[in-house]
Amino acid sequence: MYSYGEFMRVKDRRRDYIKDIAVQRIEKLIKLAEEVYSRDQELANRYAELAYRISLRARVKIPKKYKYRICRKCRAFLVPGRNMSVRLKSRREPHLVIKCLVCGYTKRIPYKKGLKVSKSCNNSSGSS
Numbered sequence: 051m052y053s054y055g056e057f058m059r060v061k062d063r064r065r066d067y068i069k070d071i072a073v074q075r076i077e078k079l080i081k082l083a084e085e086v087y088s089r090d091q092e093l094a095n096r097y098a099e100l101a102y103r104i105s106l107r108a109r110v111k112i113p114k115k116y117k118y119r120i121c122r123k124c125r126a127f128l129v130p131g132r133n134m135s136v137r138l139k140s141r142r143e144p145h146l147v148i149k150c151l152v153c154g155y156t157k158r159i160p161y162k163k164g165l166k167v168s169k170s171c172n173n174s175s176g177s178s
């Protein structure tokens with residue numbers, strides 16, 4: 051028999067495990083979306099939506115490097131230079147402006163020094 055404390059710990063570990071798997075699946079789906087985007091944008095969008103749903107269900111956040119690859123509004127899979135525009139505004143408060151060219155949704159992201167949101171995350175499968 052578990053004591054209550056032990057039980058909670060086991061439960062926590064199980065939750066972490068589920069979240070781990072969810073994050074892995076999200077990453078996999080986004081990579082897949084990236085792969086199929088040039089051939090089949092519909093499919094890429096479907097993968098993106100699936101990734102988004104997993105993040106909701108498992109209550110995990112989309113990994114930072116992929117966070118802006120799914121439109122918050124229309125859930126389209128966004129590819130910089132294709133259906134997503136990334137502008138760096140350096141006047142006053144430096145910030146990035148990300149625009150979904152599918153639905154026109156724009157998002158401003160404060161740009162901090164050291165934060166790398168490179169424009170050139172096109173095809174280089176940089177899994178460091």
Ligand SMILES: [Zn+2]
Pocket residue numbers: 121122123124125126150151152153154155
């Ligand atoms: Zn959109």
